[in-house]
Amino acid sequence: MRRRLAFLSILLATLVVVSPTQGGVRALAHSRKQAEVNVLGLVAKRWKALRGTGLVNPRTHLLADNTEAVCSGRGASRGKRFQRFVCVVRPHVHHGRQGLWLRYRALAKGRCKVTIVVFRRT
Secondary structure, eight states: OHHHHHHHHHHHHHHHHHHHHHHHHHTTOEEHHHHHHHHHHHHHHTTTTTGGGSSBOTTTOSBOTTEEEEEEEESOOBTTEESEEEEEEEESSOOTTOEEEEEEEEOGGGOEEEEEEEEEOO
């Protein structure tokens, strides 16, 4: 009986210790809003590479007026959060699938990795 009680208490102690570390895994998921803000910030920082796209004002090196980012989560959701997104950055008035298409992956500590997929003009 004492052996089982000791084993049970050790098991419960490890569960209590393991539970907070699983919260760190949830931190890898970002909300859609956070992904969209991160993508717009990244596009603004990389204005030299995106000069010809029309998303960045060549004179001021800022995002053009009414530029929008729309992200949709991919894979398993964690509530309203996802680890991966597909995002499109485009002017407010656009045609069809026009815009800069990106892959977004959430990393630890609020960071992200963004890869350009394609730029569609029309």
